[in-house]
Amino acid sequence: xxxxxxxxxxxxxxxxxxxxxxxxLVSQSFVPLEVRSASRTFHGTLRSRVLDELSIVEVTANxxxxxxxxxxxxxxxxxxxKLNLQLTGTGMLVQDNREATLRPGDLxxxxxxxxxxxxxxxxxxxxxxxxxxxxxxxxxxxxxxxxAVRLPxxxxxxxxxxxxxxxxxxxxxxxxxxxxxxxxxxxxxLIATMFESxxxxxxxxxxxxxxxxxxxSYVDAHLGDPELCPASIAAAHFISTRHLHNVFHEADSTVAxxxxxxxxxxxxxxxxxxxxxxxxxxxIAARWGFVDAAHFSRIFRAAFGETPRTxxxx
Numbered sequence: 001x002x003x004x005x006x007x008x009x010x011x012x013x014x015x016x017x018x019x020x021x022x023x024x025l026v027s028q029s030f031v032p033l034e035v036r037s038a039s040r041t042f043h044g045t046l047r048s049r050v051l052d053e054l055s056i057v058e059v060t061a062n063x064x065x066x067x068x069x070x071x072x073x074x075x076x077x078x079x080x081x082k083l084n085l086q087l088t089g090t091g092m093l094v095q096d097n098r099e100a101t102l103r104p105g106d107l108x109x110x111x112x113x114x115x116x117x118x119x120x121x122x123x124x125x126x127x128x129x130x131x132x133x134x135x136x137x138x139x140x141x142x143x144x145x146x147x148a149v150r151l152p153x154x155x156x157x158x159x160x161x162x163x164x165x166x167x168x169x170x171x172x173x174x175x176x177x178x179x180x181x182x183x184x185x186x187x188x189x190l191i192a193t194m195f196e197s198x199x200x201x202x203x204x205x206x207x208x209x210x211x212x213x214x215x216x217s218y219v220d221a222h223l224g225d226p227e228l229c230p231a232s233i234a235a236a237h238f239i240s241t242r243h244l245h246n247v248f249h250e251a252d253s254t255v256a257x258x259x260x261x262x263x264x265x266x267x268x269x270x271x272x273x274x275x276x277x278x279x280x281x282x283x284i285a286a287r288w289g290f291v292d293a294a295h296f297s298r299i300f301r302a303a304f305g306e307t308p309r310t311x312x313x314x
Contacts, residue, residue, distance in 0.1 A: 011172045014046045022061065029057060030130060031080065031112045032072045037064040049172045051184045052272050055130040058087075058169050065119040068112060079113040079133045081143060083191060085153075085165045089124025093117070098148035102126075105153025105162045109146055109195070116148070127169040129187065134265055137192050137220075146195055156201075157194040164190065178274035185269070211237070212247050216258070223263050226291045230255045263288045264303050267296070271312045281308045 014029070016022035019042040023035040029046055044061030084091065086102040093100045093108050095116035100108045110116045112130075120126075133140045153162030168175075168187060175184055200213075218236060222228050233255065234244040248255050270276050270284045282293045285308070290296035300308045 010176070012046075012048045012050075014048075016042070016044045016061075018042055019064070022064070026059075026066065030055075030082070030128070031068070031076060034067040034069055034072065035064060036067070037062070039063070047172055049175050049180075049184075051175060051181050053132050053135060054184050054188065055128075056168065056172060056175065056184065057128045057130070058125065058172065059128060060125045061120070061123070063089075063120045063122045063124065065117065068114075068116045070115055073113060073115065076112070079111070079140070080130050081109055081111055081133060081136060083107060083109050083129040084118070085127040085129075085162065085169070087125040087127060087166065087169060089120060089122055089126075091124060091126060092119045093148045094119075095148040096144065100148045100150040102150060105158075105166075107151040107153065107158065107162060107165070107194075108148060109143060109151075109191075111140070111144065111147055114147070127165060129165075129191070131188055135185075135188055135269070136195075137189070137265070138195055142199055143195060146198055149198075151194065151198065157197050161190050161194050181274055185273075211239075212251055215244070215247065219259055220262060223259070223266060223288050226286075226289045228259060228289060259289075260299065261303075263290060264300060267300065267308070268304065268311070271308055281312065284308075 014025055016025050019035075019037050019039070022037075022042055022044045025044070025046060026035060027033050029048065039062055042062050042064070044059070046057055046059055048055060048057040050056075084093065084102065084107065086104050086106050088104055091102040093102065093110055093116065095110045095114060100106075102108055110118075111133075113133075133143075136143065152158050165187065168184075174180065215233060215237060218233065219228065230241045230244055234241045237244070244255060248258065266288045267284055267290070270279075270287070271281070276284065279287075281297075285293060285296040297307055300311070304311060306314075
């Protein structure tokens with residue numbers, strides 16, 4: 001196995017000239033995987049950029065199969081989504097009793113916290129975007145409705161996002177510094193938009209489901225308002241606070257926890273954004289509705305295991 005040393009802000013190269021080398025390489029680069037191939041000879045290459053908690057990897061290899069098993073999942077501590085963009089060749093993704101056949105331009109998402117199989121019969125090239133669950137501005141259970149679902153690159157928002165992702169694969173070298181960091185996370189935001197659009201088309205919403213979606217959108221649009229509370233949300237939607245609490249209860253959540261979680265997610269992203277380095281922790285907290293700096297520090301530490309300042313320096 002050969003690796004090309006490079007500074008942390010440059011594209012990393014790794015080459016495997018045997019299948020045993022490849023097995024080690026893919027598990028080190030993504031999450032632990034069981035890898036299989038019937039071929040006697042094997043060659044594979046990874047070109048990758050790691051930006052904070054986001055990994056962007058172009059995979060070029062001979063045909064093989066990777067399997068994420070329950071035992072490997074049990075040994076993992078962090079939950080990730082992986083988005084595949086098929087660049088050349090054909091791939092087949094299986095997860096959650098669904099199967100997606102991917103051709104050039106197609107995208108599909110899968111969850112490393114549940115078993116999956118990804119198989120390429122012949123030589124292929126694919127772009128893999130791997131990011132923690134909490135980086136995506138959508139509930140993990142909602143994204144779970146789209147795992148192993150083919151998202152065509154020639155229809156809907158795929159016609160816009162697939163070409164953008166192709167350009168990302170071709171230009172990994174420009175993803176450096178603050179602008180590269182921002183561009184990579186913009187890609188995640190675009191993906192979230194595509195997922196939300198797909199969910200809106202697919203889900204058969206009841207009255208509460210439709211109302212919950214509107215309320216969540218309202219909350220996201222008003223997170224910076226320190227006065228945001230169940231009473232103001234209920235009034236904006238012409239319902240009682242009791243009805244509001246029932247809607248969230250049916251989704252196994254509460255209004256307060258949803259607001260707190262969404263605010264913390266935005267704060268955490270801002271703390272990692274190099275473009276916002278000149279803004280104090282207190283300013284970022286206030287931007288998302290936390291007016292008490294000490295309270296913000298306590299709940300941030302409870303949620304993520306360290307203070308905002310420590311997290312920012314990591």
